[in-house]
Structures are given as C-alpha cells and as structure tokens.
Amino acid sequence: MDLGLKNKTAFVAASSEGLGLSVALALASEGAQVIICARNMEGLQEAKQQIDGLGPKQCSAFVCDLSNIASLRSTCQAVLKEFKKIDILVTNTGGPPSGSFEDFDLLDFQKAYDQLFASALFLIQQFLPGMKKQGFGRVISITSIAAKQPVKGLILSNSIRSGIAGLMKSLANEYGKYQITFNNVMPGYTKTKRLAQLIDTNPDFLEKTKDIPLKRFAEPEEFAAVVTFLASEKASYLTGSSLAIDGGCTQTIF
Numbered sequence: 001m002d003l004g005l006k007n008k009t010a011f012v013a014a015s016s017e018g019l020g021l022s023v024a025l026a027l028a029s030e031g032a033q034v035i036i037c038a039r040n041m042e043g044l045q046e047a048k049q050q051i052d053g054l055g056p057k058q059c060s061a062f063v064c065d066l067s068n069i070a071s072l073r074s075t076c077q078a079v080l081k082e083f084k085k086i087d088i089l090v091t092n093t094g095g096p097p098s099g100s101f102e103d104f105d106l107l108d109f110q111k112a113y114d115q116l117f118a119s120a121l122f123l124i125q126q127f128l129p130g131m132k133k134q135g136f137g138r139v140i141s142i143t144s145i146a147a148k149q150p151v152k153g154l155i156l157s158n159s160i161r162s163g164i165a166g167l168m169k170s171l172a173n174e175y176g177k178y179q180i181t182f183n184n185v186m187p188g189y190t191k192t193k194r195l196a197q198l199i200d201t202n203p204d205f206l207e208k209t210k211d212i213p214l215k216r217f218a219e220p221e222e223f224a225a226v227v228t229f230l231a232s233e234k235a236s237y238l239t240g241s242s243l244a245i246d247g248g249c250t251q252t253i254f
Contacts, residue, residue: 004233006031010088011079013066013123016043018192019142020092021050022220026228028054032088035079037064066093066119067111076126085130088231091120091164092142095194096156098201104156112156117163124171128180137180138231141168145186148242149250153202165242172240181239183230188246190218213248 010027014020016038028034028051036051036059038044044061051059060082064075079086096112097104120141131137146154147161165184172182189195189208195217199205209215223245229235230243244250 003030008087009033009083011035011086012090014038014092014094016040016047018194019187019220019223021047022224023090023227024051026224027231028057030228031057033057035060037062037075039065067115069122072122086127088138089123089127090140091123093119098153098198101155112160116160120164131180132178135179139182140227140230141184143184143186145188145244145246145250147186148244148252169240176239183239184242185227186242186244187223188218188249190220190223192220211249218247
C-alpha cells in the first residue's frame with residue numbers, strides 16, 4: 001500500500017530515542033523527509049545516522065529543549081527557514097517523574113505542563129499556518145493511556161495529558177475545513193527506556209502484562225506503524241480521535 005508520504009516533510013519531536021525515534025524511522029522508511037529534535041547532540045547524531053541509512057531522503061537534526069519556549073522558538077524558526085512548511089507534525093516529549101500527589105508541589109505541576117502541554121501547543125501554533133495555507137496537514141500527538149485511564153503513580157502525567165486530548169479534539173473541529181487532521185495516539189506499556197525506568201523504580205510494573213489481553217508489552221515498531229498510517233493520505237477521514245495502542249489493556253469502552 002502506497003501511503004503517499006514520499007513528498008511529505010515530517011517534524012517529530014523528542015526523537016533521538018524511544019517512541020519518537022521509532023516514529024521517525026517508520027516515516028523515513030516510507031520516503032518522508034524527516035526532521036528530528038532532542039536536547040542531546042550525541043543522541044541526535046546517532047539517531048540521524050540510523051534514519052539516513054534507510055534511503056536517499058536526508059534527515060535533519062536540531063538541538064532543542066522542548067520545555068523551553070525560547071529554544072522551541074529558535075528551532076521552529078530555523079526549520080521553517082529551511083523547509084518553508086511542515087506537512088506532518090508529531091508532538092512528543094519524555095514522561096514527567098512518577099510519584100503520588102503529595103510528592104509534588106505547584107512548581108512540579110508547572111514544569112510538567114511546560115514539558116507536556118506547552119511544548120505541543122507551541123509547535124502546533126508554529127506549523128499550523130503552513131498546513132492551513134496548503135490545505136493539508138497531519139498533527140499527531142503522542143500522549144499516553146493516562147489521558148483516558150489514570151495510571152497509578154503517575155499523577156503528573158494523568159493530570160496533564162488529558163488536556164492535550166481536549167486540545168486536539170477542539171482543533172480537529174476548528175480546522176477540519178482545511179483538510180488538516182488532529183489525532184492522539186496513546187501508547188500503553190511499550191519497550192522503551194521509560195518503561196525500563198518505571199520497572200526499576202517499581203518492579204510491580206512487570207505484573208502489568210497480566211492486565212494486557214495480548215499478555216506482553218508492545219514493540220516500538222508496532223506503535224510507530226499506527227502513527228505512520230495516521231500521517232498518511234490513507235487516513236484522510238480520521239480526525240479528532242484518541243487511539244489507544246495498548247494491547248487492549250485500557251478498560252474504557254470508548
């Protein structure tokens with residue numbers, strides 16, 4: 001199936017490792033021009049080498065702190081100067097610290113907001129005008145099943161990620177007339193460094209496989225395949241949705 005990505009430019013946030021890198025690799029394998037960003041230059045260069053090895057399309061890498069608006073602004077300016085427009089935007093960040101309500105103060109919640117919500121909002125604001133002008137765009141937000149079903153010990157993530165889902169649904173309603181789609185993807189327990197860290201701090205996380213109908217954690221490539229479809233021309237009538245890529249562990253019906 002031709003997904004129609006060969007002439008598209010995609011910006012994938014927080015993409016030097018984990019789910020972001022898996023998505024960047026999947027998009028590049030379909031022929032998209034991929035732009036990646038992360039805070040660490042060494043990790044970025046390693047990721048760029050992996051992506052460049054997939055084919056003739058060049059991968060561009062930018063150092064960017066997604067929790068810092070000044071860093072975000074300079075990165076977006078540089079990207080738009082070089083590429084003029086972005087066809088596909090994948091918002092993404094690392095997860096905030098785990099813990100219970102009394103472990104955090106107001107500043108911790110503000111930091112989580114800046115990291116999770118403000119970064120996604122700013123990227124959308126920067127790249128949406130180009131999508132609107134050309135009458136095409138794909139905006140995909142990588143959130144978490146915590147946006148639909150709170151996860152024990154992840155109070156910061158539980159509190160803020162649902163707000164992103166509300167933002168994306170609202171944007172889907174407002175910008176559908178420009179043929180721009182907005183969708184959330186909610187990964188469950190996927191084999192990334194983040195999951196390994198959660199298991200290190202709470203070995204009981206290994207028991208989560210008992211609650212997953214497929215009885216295993218996801219591979220990053222399985223998650224990336226769904227994002228790649230949502231980014232494609234084939235997903236032109238799918239918008240305003242929040243898709244749980246979780247092996248069936250989320251127990252809500254809708």
